[in-house]
Amino acid sequence: xxxxLDDVRRKAGIRHDRPLERKLARILAAMPLSMLEExxxxxxxxxxxxxxxxxLIENLTIHETYFFRDLPHHAHLRRHLLPRLIAERSAxxxxxxxxxxxxxxxxxYGLAIVTLEALADAGQARRTAYGLETxxxxxxxxxxxxxxxxxxxxxxxxxxxxxxPFREMPADYESWFMPLGPEAPLHxxxxxxxRRVVRFARHNLMDGALPDTAPAGGFDLVSxxxxxxxxxxDSRERALSLLTSAVAPDGWLVLGTTDRLEDRHGFVRxxxxxxxxxxxxxxx
Numbered sequence: 001x002x003x004x005l006d007d008v009r010r011k012a013g014i015r016h017d018r019p020l021e022r023k024l025a026r027i028l029a030a031m032p033l034s035m036l037e038e039x040x041x042x043x044x045x046x047x048x049x050x051x052x053x054x055x056l057i058e059n060l061t062i063h064e065t066y067f068f069r070d071l072p073h074h075a076h077l078r079r080h081l082l083p084r085l086i087a088e089r090s091a092x093x094x095x096x097x098x099x100x101x102x103x104x105x106x107x108x109y110g111l112a113i114v115t116l117e118a119l120a121d122a123g124q125a126r127r128t129a130y131g132l133e134t135x136x137x138x139x140x141x142x143x144x145x146x147x148x149x150x151x152x153x154x155x156x157x158x159x160x161x162x163x164x165p166f167r168e169m170p171a172d173y174e175s176w177f178m179p180l181g182p183e184a185p186l187h188x189x190x191x192x193x194x195r196r197v198v199r200f201a202r203h204n205l206m207d208g209a210l211p212d213t214a215p216a217g218g219f220d221l222v223s224x225x226x227x228x229x230x231x232x233x234d235s236r237e238r239a240l241s242l243l244t245s246a247v248a249p250d251g252w253l254v255l256g257t258t259d260r261l262e263d264r265h266g267f268v269r270x271x272x273x274x275x276x277x278x279x280x281x282x283x284x
Contacts, residue, residue: 004028004040004056011048012057012145013206013235023060048204058146065103065226066165067158068110068173070257073225076275077111081252082118085220088250090124094137098219098246100205101144101227105153105198106165108142111223112194113176115140131193141219143203143211150200159187205239210246218248225256240265244280253278 004024005016014020028036046053068074089095095115099108116132119125125134144150157180158165166177166188177188203211205227222243228236236259244265247253253267254277261267267278 003044007044008057008060009232009235011053011206012061012204013231013239014061015230015232015235020060027056027059048206049202054145054147058148061146061230065106066167067106067169069106069168069226070275071168071170072272072274073254073257074110074114076272076277077254078114078118078121080272081221081254081270081277082115083122085252086118086122086124089220093124093135095139095221096215096219096248097138097140097221098211098214098223099140099142100203100222100224100243102142102149102153102200103144103146104149104158104165105142105156105200106158107223107225108140108153108198108200109156109190109194111221112138112140112198113173116193116197117172131191138197139215140198141211141213142198142200144200145202145204147202150202153200156190156195157187158190159184205242206235208238208242210242214246215248218251219246220248221252221254222246223254225254225259228256228259247280249281251280253280 005021008014008020009016043052043056085095097111097115099111102108115138116125116134119134119136119138120127120132124136125132142150142153144153158177159180164186176191176194178191179185180187180189199213201211201213224239224243228239231239240261243253244261244267253261255261257276261269261278267280270277270279
């Protein structure tokens with residue numbers, strides 16, 4: 001098991017802990033002893049994007065999240081960061097954003113919705129009977145290591161009760177989700193205006209390369225939240241190096257509440273009400 005845990009850390013950046021060990025032990029216990037050694041050797045020799053390896057990772061990682069997790073963060077985006085970006089990008093009228101480690105899409109769609117609302121707040125989008133209209137180009141890329149999570153995110157359909165994806169939905173954002181109908185009363189789909197601006201792809205932050213569709217000049221905003229809590233120190237540094245390289249000049253990097261970016265990366269910290277973001281160069 002130790003060999004596999006080392007491989008998981010090397011290929012996916014996930015640190016060793018007791019919950020991870022228990023999950024892997026359950027997977028190994030379900031396999032006949034006659035097959036175990038051969039399967040372990042096969043997994044160890046497989047590249048990080050092979051179906052066998054991805055299946056193992058998907059069984060070890062948790063993709064549970066919900067819309068607008070950490071409300072102060074979203075308020076900081078809408079009231080401070082995005083208005084500044086909109087003012088600074090007004091000549092190009094284009095915003096490109098990356099939600100890294102977006103799990104099943106809630107983070108990416110939430111980022112798209114807050115961006116469109118910020119455009120409306122700034123008078124750069126108008127509400128009509130058909131929804132929200134703007135002549136700005138908004139592009140949100142959502143990526144995750146898991147094929148299953150990316151596939152579910154692309155469907156843009158969410159549901160459940162209790163601790164489901166809408167557990168902390170602010171009233172202001174309720175209209176962005178449409179009921180599927182009486183046959184699925186607990187399920188809702190993300191509205192077309194948000195779906196149109198978001199695309200998804202599988203991507204591993206440990207690859208050392210940006211997603212294939214990353215813009216040449218960098219993203220205006222990169223968000224990676226509640227991801228690096230699963231990484232060890234080396235993997236966290238590798239991920240931060242990649243994420244910071246993806247930010248355009250004067251763009252922003254947004255991390256989880258427990259993540260910190262050191263000054264040597266060349267970013268300036270911007271503090272809000274229970275929220276922190278980092279701007280590349282310039283003045284925060």
